[in-house]
Amino acid sequence: MKINGKPWRPVWLENDGWAVGIIDQTRLPFAFETLRLENLDQAAHAISAMQVRGAPLIGATAAFGMALAMRQNASDPNLGAAYDRLLRTRPTAINLKWALDDMRQRLAPIAPNERVPAANARAAQIVEEDVEINRMIGVHGLDLIRQIAAKKDGPVNILTHCNAGWLATCDWGTATSPIYQAHDAGIPVHVWVDETRPRNQGGHLTAWELMNHGVPHTVIVDNAGGHLMQRGEVDLCFTGTDRTTATGDVCNKIGTYLKALAAQDNGVPFYVCLPSPTIDWTVRDGIAEIPIEERNAAEVTNVAGLAENGAVVQARVVSPGSSAANPAFDVTPARLVTGLVTERGVAEATAEGLAGLFPEKAA
Numbered sequence: 001m002k003i004n005g006k007p008w009r010p011v012w013l014e015n016d017g018w019a020v021g022i023i024d025q026t027r028l029p030f031a032f033e034t035l036r037l038e039n040l041d042q043a044a045h046a047i048s049a050m051q052v053r054g055a056p057l058i059g060a061t062a063a064f065g066m067a068l069a070m071r072q073n074a075s076d077p078n079l080g081a082a083y084d085r086l087l088r089t090r091p092t093a094i095n096l097k098w099a100l101d102d103m104r105q106r107l108a109p110i111a112p113n114e115r116v117p118a119a120n121a122r123a124a125q126i127v128e129e130d131v132e133i134n135r136m137i138g139v140h141g142l143d144l145i146r147q148i149a150a151k152k153d154g155p156v157n158i159l160t161h162c163n164a165g166w167l168a169t170c171d172w173g174t175a176t177s178p179i180y181q182a183h184d185a186g187i188p189v190h191v192w193v194d195e196t197r198p199r200n201q202g203g204h205l206t207a208w209e210l211m212n213h214g215v216p217h218t219v220i221v222d223n224a225g226g227h228l229m230q231r232g233e234v235d236l237c238f239t240g241t242d243r244t245t246a247t248g249d250v251c252n253k254i255g256t257y258l259k260a261l262a263a264q265d266n267g268v269p270f271y272v273c274l275p276s277p278t279i280d281w282t283v284r285d286g287i288a289e290i291p292i293e294e295r296n297a298a299e300v301t302n303v304a305g306l307a308e309n310g311a312v313v314q315a316r317v318v319s320p321g322s323s324a325a326n327p328a329f330d331v332t333p334a335r336l337v338t339g340l341v342t343e344r345g346v347a348e349a350t351a352e353g354l355a356g357l358f359p360e361k362a363a
C-alpha cells in the first residue's frame with residue numbers, strides 16, 4: 001500500500017540482498033521509522049517486541065530471520081537453534097510455526113553453503129504468496145460488501161478489531177483487504193475502528209492505514225461496538241485471526257469474542273478473514289488447545305500517547321500499586337462466526353466448511 005504516494009511493504013529484503021528492512025510499528029502513528037535487521041537476535045527481538053506484529057507478518061519476518069541466521073552460521077545445529085529461538089518469540093499466531101517449519105524442511109536437505117540464497121529466495125516467495133492470498137481474500141470479501149451495499153443507501157458500516165491491515169501482513173491486510181477493494185471500486189464504506197486496548201493497534205495502526213488510503217473511518221472505544229450494533233449502525237464485522245482451528249474456532253486479539261457475542265445478539269454478520277497458513281489443522285478445540293500469550297502488565301497500566309509538546313510519552317492510567325493482567329488473545333467459538341473468508345472463498349466455520357475449501361490439508 002502507499003504512504004504519501006510511495007508503495008511500501010512492512011518487510012523487505014534490502015538492496016544489498018541480505019539484510020532485512022521493516023517498518024517499526026512500535027513508533028506508529030507518531031513517527032514513521034524503518035529498521036534494518038542484520039542477524040537472528042535482531043529478527044527475534046523485532047517479533048517479540050512487536051516492531052513487527054500480526055500473524056502473517058510474524059511468519060514472513062521469521063522466514064527472513066532464518067535466512068539471517070544461516071548467513072551467520074549455516075550448520076545443521078544452527079538451523080535447529082534458529083528455529084527454536086524464533087519459535088519462542090510469540091506463542092499464539094500459528095503462521096510463525098508454519099513459516100519456520102516450511103523453512104526448516106526446505107533448508108535441512110541442502111548443503112550448508114547453499115542455504116543462504118535458498119532461505120532468502122523462499123522468504124521472498126512467502127511474502128509474495130501472502131500478498132496474493134490477501135488480494136484474493138479481498139476479492140471474496142468484496143462480494144459480501146457488495147451484497148449489503150446493494151440493499152441500502154449510504155455507506156456500508158464495517159466494524160473491525162485490532163489491526164488486521166496491511167501492516168499485519170505483507171500487503172492488503174486480511175480484514176482490510178475487502179475494505180480497500182470496496183473503497184477503490186467506488187463502493188461507499190465507513191469503518192468503525194476498535195481502539196483495541198491495551199496496545200491500541202486499532203487506534204494506532206488501523207486508523208493510520210485507513211487515513212493514508214482515504215477510507216472514511218471512526219475510532220471507537222472497545223466497549224462501544226455492542227451499543228452501535230443495537231442501533232443498527234454496524235452492517236457487518238470483519239476481523240483477522242492468529243490461529244483458526246480445523247473446526248472453525250477463531251483465536252484473535254483480546255476482545256474479539258465480545259464483539260462476536262454482541263454481533264450474534266444483534267443479527268450482525270461476523271466474518272473472519274484469514275490466509276490458509278493461519279489454520280492450525282492439528283487443533284480442534286480452540287479454547288482448550290490454543291496457547292494464549294500473556295504479555296507484560298505494563299501494557300495495561302500504561303498507555304503511550306502524543307503530548308501537547310509533540311513528545312511521545314508513556315502515561316500511567318491505573319491506580320499506583322494495583323496489579324494488572326494482560327491476556328493478549330481470546331477464542332471465539334465457531335458457532336458465533338458467520339463465515340471464514342479465505343483465499344479460496346468463504347467457508348462455513350465448521351470442519352466440513354474448511355475441509356470443503358482445503359481438502360488436501362484437512363486430509
Ligand code: MRU
Nearest residue numbers: 053054055164168174240241253
Ligand atoms: O498482538 P498482535 O498485534 O500481533 O495481534 C494481531 C492480531 O490479533 C490480528 O488481528 C491478527 O494477527 C490477524 S492479522 C492479519
